[in-house]
Amino acid sequence: MTKTLYPNIEPNQLFHLTVSDSFDSVRHEIYVETCGNPDGVPVVFVHGGPGAGCGLDDRCFFNPEKYHIILFDQRGCGRSKPLGNIVENTTQHLVQDMEAIREHLNIDRWVVFGGSWGSTLSLVYAQTHRDKVLGLIVRGVFFGTPAENKWLWQEGLSRFNPEAYARYSGLVPEAKQHEILKxxxxxxTSGDDAARNLAAFEMMRWEEHGFTMQDNEIPEDMEAAMENDGWHQGMLEAHFCVHNCFIEDQPIADNLSVLEGMPVYIVNGRYDMLTPPAKAYQLHQALPDSHLAIVDRAGHASKEPDMVNALVSATDSMLQKLS
Structure with missing residues (x-):
């Protein structure tokens, strides 16, 4: 039977957690909410982007009667404050934030669920805090390597959307065509709000062209969103990708053995243009006991019907594995 999202639920609690390192630091306040059964299996939802924030239906991948569901907006994202801030905002800071949330909620260990950029952060967190992770579910696997970033922003995806690429690259002078993302x-980061908003809009518009196998039209409200503080997602995504996700000195692929013995479910769209299934397969090969689902009729989006079926099946199977 094909599985669908669980019904939407209201949070049990929501709050902002201050995670700044000192009084001289930027005062980052992370938005956190908890849902479902407080006595259930803890699971943390790690959103994508970087910069996307959590949506209401992100709660619905999990059985609310059996999971204690934790969602948070990463630094600079969504309902966290300050919006779009890139100061003291690296992968290592976000890993520390996840630990701060876990400790604040008095959770001993939890399942970590992340998609796209969320898979990157989930993998780094699990490698850093192996003893705090009950199991791992990742979708649209992305290791954050220079080659993957080149595929997204320079060449690779461009071969499938040449007309959209012409618009995206057209914002860049001829002399800078070899370093478009930079x-x-x-x-x-120029300090010019109009230039910032234009760049963020065009960058997000470009990425949207590779997002889904379904309706690939650009949302009509996208430009309006950019004019109303929607620029922050482009800012965060450029910040992380131009720095190769701040993990070049510790590549994910070099430390996968630490995840051996952990329940791991891997899901990827067969026709995912943003994060092709090669990395998902590489992860599975490194962890032979993991469960790999390549979804034939799916791209990158998490809410395509066959992708929902695969992801909800994974969260349900994780419960059985941990029982």
Whole structure:
């Protein structure tokens, strides 16, 4: 039987957790909410982007009667404060934030669930805090390598959307065509709000073209969102990708053995243009006891019907594995 999302539920609690390192630091306040059964299996939802934030239906991948569901918006994202701030905002900071949330909620160990960029952060967290992870579910696997970033922002995806790529690359001078993402990042950090908003809009518009196998039209409200603080997602995504996700000195692929013995479920769309299934397969090969589902009729989006079926099946199977 094909599985669908669980019904939407209201949070049990929501709050902001201050995670700044000192009084001289930027005061990052992380939005956190908990849902489902407080006595159930703890699971933390790690959103994508970087910069996307959590949506209401992200709670619905999990059985609310059996899971204690924790969601949070990463630094600079969604309902966290300050919006779009890139100061003291690296992968290592986000791993520390996850630990702060776990400790604040008095959770001993939890399942970690992440998609796209969320898979990157989930993998780094699990490698760093192996003893705090009950199990791992990742979708749209992305190791954050220079080659993957080149595929997204320079060449690779461009071969499938040449007309959209012409618009995206057209914002960059001829002399900078070999470093398009870097030029976009410079526009976003120039201090010119109009240049920042334009660059963020065009970057997100470009990525949207590779997002789904279904309706691939750009949302009509996208430009309006950019004019109303929607620029922050482009800013965060450029910030992390131009720095190769801040993990070049400790590549994910070099430390996969630490995850051996952990229940791991891997899900990837067969036709995922943003995070092709090669990395999902590489992860599975490194962890032979993991469960790999390549979803034939799916791209990158988490809410395509066959992808939902695979992800909910994974969260349900995780419960059985841990029981």
């Amino acid at each position: 030029h976009y990042y410079q526009m976003m």
